[in-house]
Amino acid sequence: MTPSAQLMAAIELLDAIIVAAQDGGAAADTIIARYFKTRRYAGSKDRRAVREHVYAAIRAFGARPKTGRAAMAGLAVGNPELAALFDGVAHGPKKLGKNEGTAPVSPVPEWLQKRLPEIEAKAPAALLGRAPLDVRVNRLKAERDEVLAALPEGAATPHSPLGIRLPEGFAIEAHDLWAEGKIEIQDEGSQLLALTCKARPGMTVIDLCAGAGGKTLALAAEMANEGRLIASDTVRSRLDHLKPRAERAGATMIETKLLDGGHEAEDLADLKGVADIVLVDAPCSGTGTWRRNPEARWRLNARRLEALQALQAHIIDLAVPLLKPGGVLVYAVCSLLESEGADQVSAALTRHSSLLPQTSLDGAGRRSGAGTLLSPVTDQTDGFFVARLKKA
Numbered sequence: 001m002t003p004s005a006q007l008m009a010a011i012e013l014l015d016a017i018i019v020a021a022q023d024g025g026a027a028a029d030t031i032i033a034r035y036f037k038t039r040r041y042a043g044s045k046d047r048r049a050v051r052e053h054v055y056a057a058i059r060a061f062g063a064r065p066k067t068g069r070a071a072m073a074g075l076a077v078g079n080p081e082l083a084a085l086f087d088g089v090a091h092g093p094k095k096l097g098k099n100e101g102t103a104p105v106s107p108v109p110e111w112l113q114k115r116l117p118e119i120e121a122k123a124p125a126a127l128l129g130r131a132p133l134d135v136r137v138n139r140l141k142a143e144r145d146e147v148l149a150a151l152p153e154g155a156a157t158p159h160s161p162l163g164i165r166l167p168e169g170f171a172i173e174a175h176d177l178w179a180e181g182k183i184e185i186q187d188e189g190s191q192l193l194a195l196t197c198k199a200r201p202g203m204t205v206i207d208l209c210a211g212a213g214g215k216t217l218a219l220a221a222e223m224a225n226e227g228r229l230i231a232s233d234t235v236r237s238r239l240d241h242l243k244p245r246a247e248r249a250g251a252t253m254i255e256t257k258l259l260d261g262g263h264e265a266e267d268l269a270d271l272k273g274v275a276d277i278v279l280v281d282a283p284c285s286g287t288g289t290w291r292r293n294p295e296a297r298w299r300l301n302a303r304r305l306e307a308l309q310a311l312q313a314h315i316i317d318l319a320v321p322l323l324k325p326g327g328v329l330v331y332a333v334c335s336l337l338e339s340e341g342a343d344q345v346s347a348a349l350t351r352h353s354s355l356l357p358q359t360s361l362d363g364a365g366r367r368s369g370a371g372t373l374l375s376p377v378t379d380q381t382d383g384f385f386v387a388r389l390k391k392a
């Protein structure tokens, strides 16, 4: 493909990604993969170049652009090399009109800028930079020193005792260590969050919003496969992904429980009062994970955020009755917004007088209300809020 044809492909893809973000359709990565499936003539260099255009636009524009052309024309402002690719020849985009293109204003949507903590609001570039590749050593199968010796490209993560940081783009899934289940791809922030649960062998632990089980696997390793570990979620396909991952990791103790959204309390009735720990890794805005998922900014709006906050409170209320006396609720969101973190916990403490906040995350992050906030700006992890609440 010529460079201008690559640009045209990026414009077409951005059109599809913009519509999908607006209508809750497929993720950008899925749209890109589908696009190239039907265009076998595009080689790996073409794919890389097109992807780079697409993600440069997604990272630069906090607010969703109107069209793919508007996005790329905006990026071309002050970039004569890119502007020259609007050459009007076959398979390329037509020439830029006079004054066409508005440069991106901010990588953070205006309505969200005001809601971010000051530290993050002042450093939007760090929220949208490229994330390193972190892996967690699976204690069920290996020790960190042994894995570090086999991975000279890696370095121990600063906070998690199980983490190894690799250069961005490192092909870890092609490595024997991954195939053997000795390591799992997991951001250091997620690792710390799982460790904050302090799950131990013999305990009963419920991972209430388990998804595909990233944290469940970490909990199984902390529990050395002894005790009870229940992974629940309302989406079957997510729980289905957990099975092969658990097999690879040698995590044999996990029970899965599919919940019927809206009727979760009935589905969880048999677990009332049994849990030493309930982890609520709640659905959220994802404002802490823009480095990996920058397109999330184009999907979020104030109404969606409000709905997520209501769901978070609902799931906390489902979790509390599952705790035994002395049990701990660990509430977490991959968000930097106080409304989903500190405020959510403060409201939960008001609703549930049996809960008492405990210290979470020694040595990493900063205090945020009754919990701790990890941030890409100050901790070089994904952004996470986490709080430990003990039931009297």
Ligand SMILES: C[S@@+](CC[C@H](N)C(=O)[O-])C[C@H]1O[C@@H](n2cnc3c(N)ncnc32)[C@H](O)[C@@H]1O
Residues within 6 Å of the ligand: 208, 209, 210, 211, 212, 213, 214, 215, 216, 232, 233, 234, 235, 238, 259, 261, 262, 264, 281, 282, 283, 284, 311, 315
């Ligand atoms: C942040 S994700 C969890 C990620 C997962 N813990 C991990 O480490 O990979 C939130 C999950 O909550 C699930 N969820 C949404 N509503 C729920 C509900 N009412 N009860 C339980 N889980 C729910 C979503 O399907 C989603 O998988």
